[in-house]
Amino acid sequence: MPQSYILAIDQGTTGTRVIIFDHDGAICGQAYAEFTQYYPQPGWVEHDTEEIWAATIGLAAQALAKAGISAEDVQAIGITNQRETTLLWDRQTGQPIAPAIVWQDRRTASICDELKTQGLEEDFRSRTGLVLDAYFSGTKVAWLLNHHAGLRARAQNGEIAFGTIDSWLVWKLSGGQTHITDYTNASRTLLFNIHDLQWDAHLLEVLGIPPVMLPTVVPSAGICAHTSPAVFFGQSIPVAGIAGDQQAALFGQGCYEAGLAKNTYGTGSFLLLHTGQQPVTSKAGLLTTIAWRIGDDPVEYALEGSVFVTGAAVQWLRDGLGIIGDAAETEALARSLASNEGVYFVPALAGLGAPHWDAYARGAIVGLTRGTTRAHLARAALESICYQTRDIVEAMAHDSGIPLKQLRADGGAVANSFLMQFQADILGVPVDVPEINETTALGAAYLAGLATGFWKGREELQSKWKLRHHYEPGMVAEHREQLHRRWLRAVERAKSWADD
């Protein structure tokens, strides 16, 4: 039967995944590949977007083959992506101007400092819902315009396009026809007014960014482009859903009402709480962000706690230190100890995000003794993921006035049951892992499928959510609080380290 599948592209920070979903929301075929991370200087992280594009289209072909279908059986495409990562390209040739500056990249910390000195922090916060941090795209665009001779003039002439990775993939899929982004991705740029729902002229001027560079902002669910047959296996298929990876995961987890929250354990961890049609301003270091916009419906908002390094700390044990062969080994290593024995790892490898916002924090391992082994480091890395999440949960309870009752978890690291149990223990609330862990791709598929009528509405989607595993908290409160207090002491030692 033709036209009975949705193809979702999940272009993440460390890897790209393409998944074919059927009408039940079941996975019929998928393909995944990691791609190259470039660290040209301490604190810098770059991606080669030509490599990303070549991998993406190759993985789409593989996923179609594995599902045993052809491109004409795809009713619509959904795209979800690593957010904030910033790319400029030449509209004429389609060539990137430079490697993409990844969200983890800290090179623009000093630009943020300058803007703060000028007293502009509140301007950015009130308009964008974000804090003035190197994390977001805006200062990365400014940096690129400042560091390439003649680029700002060319940008002013309309020769240069700015985009996040969703924009780039749509540009490539459409054969260079369509330059767009969706509301969720726009809300992460530090350039978009989340109340007026427009690019913010004042902030663009402050950063010296010509408006003609910017993509058109489109709904997260709605047909916004078509694939060029020359590029996409001879077919013109609608691109009908786009959302940043964390918003897509919120959608894939069925968190459609105010008060529902999920945490994704990937490269970093991102806890999002749906707040309905109202943007909630944080006093505790969280971000106000657009959850999605479905067609012309009112925009929905979320509060977000962004932790930069969680799963990436485990990757660093593997790739940086070489003390484990793969991520899953950490589980047995952690379980080989009865406690952390006082060893804490603050994985501020890309500074600290919410709720601390310290671009100059750096990683710290404290509490080492002669008895310390790789098992302690593995355990400390896993525990750090949970403590960081607890810091966010506390900030969220502070801002929303509602204590969290239950947390929906997803992402690669939920496979680790030590991690999930420790998370429930250290939060003191249950953690639920759904049947389909690929919630990011699923969310993108749901958005695309809603737009084309493949699925009827959110009730239908919500009914698909199935529990795989429930983790009940078991730790006594006194012990939990003691562990967490020590963690906070360790965090203090990591702060401001590179501030010289």
Ligand SMILES: Nc1ncnc2c1ncn2[C@@H]1O[C@H](COP(=O)(O)OP(=O)(O)OP(=O)(O)O)[C@@H](O)[C@H]1O
């Ligand atoms: N069993 C495990 N225990 C601990 N961590 C794990 C385990 N399996 C995977 N991880 C971590 O999870 C991360 C991968 O998760 P996921 O596949 O969700 O990431 P991703 O989607 O590539 O991330 P992103 O979208 O941020 O690129 C890696 O950082 C890895 O170290």
Ligand SMILES: [Mg+2]
């Ligand atoms: Mg991901």
